[in-house]
């Protein structure tokens with residue numbers, strides 16, 4: 001495999017063989033290692049010394065179900081530490097098939113200069129953006145696919161990334177004109193914008209496949225893995241994940257009193273009934289929309305949807321739980337049509353719906369618009385795309401919005417807005433938000449699925465649970481696997497070891513694999529330490545430790561000593 005390096009300062013691209021220190025790493029693990037080796041930890045995240053890395057997971061391009069996710073990473077302008085965000089679509093598969101272990105962007109183009117990186121088989125070149133700058137991600141993807149072919153993959157930023165806003169994410173296209181895959185979190189779209197890179201276009205690799213060290217071992221393990229998912233009652237064709245998507249948990253999160261409501265002031269939303277996954281499916285299908293669609297070819301779970309308006313015209317594909325929580329209940333909105341419209345605007349501007357929903361909640365609390373008033377919220381969000389002063393403020397995320405508007409009820413940890421579970425009533429997630437080197441991120445170790453195993457309202461067992469989940473998340477993000485496909489691997493780690501050994505011939509044991517997963521967190525914590533993050537950064541905001549959350553009237557009371565010792569046994 002090889003690395004594609006791009007220096008935006010000199011408009012130069014070159015290929016390098018993969019050095020031995022990067023050989024056994026993929027996705028999130030590779031990002032952590034490259035940051036440690038090549039990026040000064042105290043550098044300015046939007047400056048020329050930061051690097052932006054696009055890396056498929058270790059199983060990218062192999063055809064393993066759900067394993068084609070693309071990891072994007074760099075030093076985050078929000079957390080000021082390591083950041084990895086990943087997306088579906090066709091990029092991870094394409095890079096894997098091309099034998100590209102990572103694309104590493106460094107330097108910074110001169111102010112006002114915008115470029116496209118075009119990858120075609122073994123060649124890569126930097127081209128002028130040619131009028132794509134200034135466009136949202138939908139139009140950017142359309143323009144570039146017209147130019148380079150409808151089967152190409154486009155990785156792009158919208159206006160938010162061009163303005164280098166901290167809430168900016170990166171959009172990745174999928175098959176059949178699909179647009180809504182986002183490596184959303186941590187402000188990586190702003191890092192891409194800071195480089196002067198509007199988009200990457202990858203021509204579809206034709207007739208290429210990855211070499212397999214032991215094809216029988218690999219294929220047997222990959223088939224078993226897919227079959228176990230198909231047989232899983234939650235993930236198979238009759239399962240809630242397939243039928244209702246991630247929104248299937250809206251009712252359960254609301255019932256447990258953890259659904260962010262009106263800037264995290266309640267865990268129970270009175271309008272949750274019309275935000276539920278079951279309702280979403282009913283409305284979608286009755287209008288001629290789609291349910292059970294895929295973000296990448298070959299996924300046997302198919303958890304996505306195409307949400308349409310009353311005339312059957314697509315608004316957004318897909319409408320997901322975190323977006324429903326942050327742009328819905330958190331803003332006092334119980335109408336899916338309204339949430340979908342805000343979702344589309346965020347997607348087009350290239351904004352993280354979680355960070356933006358958290359920032360909007362803070363802004364509404366400051367009186368800049370009203371909870372439950374769609375019109376005032378839509379106008380506020382429109383200002384982000386227009387680049388007004390207020391819009392840029394909100395686009396920079398929850399912490400900046402709170403600081404400027406004088407609100408200290410800011411739902412953020414390690415500089416990043418919180419996802420759709422209030423940590424006071426799901427304390428395992430609170431431990432993850434506070435301690436993960438990735439900041440407040442539900443994909444870094446989500447305790448929702450373990451709520452029957454560890455009491456979500458108690459403090460006992462939370463730090464052990466969080467550590468276990470954080471190690472699993474590091475594995476998923478490094479192999480390119482979708483979070484929802486984890487049950488068979490958790491039940492049988494040997495399955496993953498067999499797929500890796502079949503692909504690479506490493507002869508790994510389950511102990512090697514466990515060590516590799518833990519190493520991801522070790523590297524990330526080391527980078528963050530060197531970047532200056534201390535235990536004072538790894539905390540839940542004070543208001544959540546003091547203000548009881550209805551309906552259970554609980555505070556976040558996991559002791560600091562527990563937070564500080566989560567990684568003691570790593």
Ligand code: SF4
Pocket residue numbers: 066088293294295296299300301302303304482483484
């Ligand atoms: S389960 Fe959903 S998010 Fe995961 S790969 Fe499949 S379609 Fe994409």
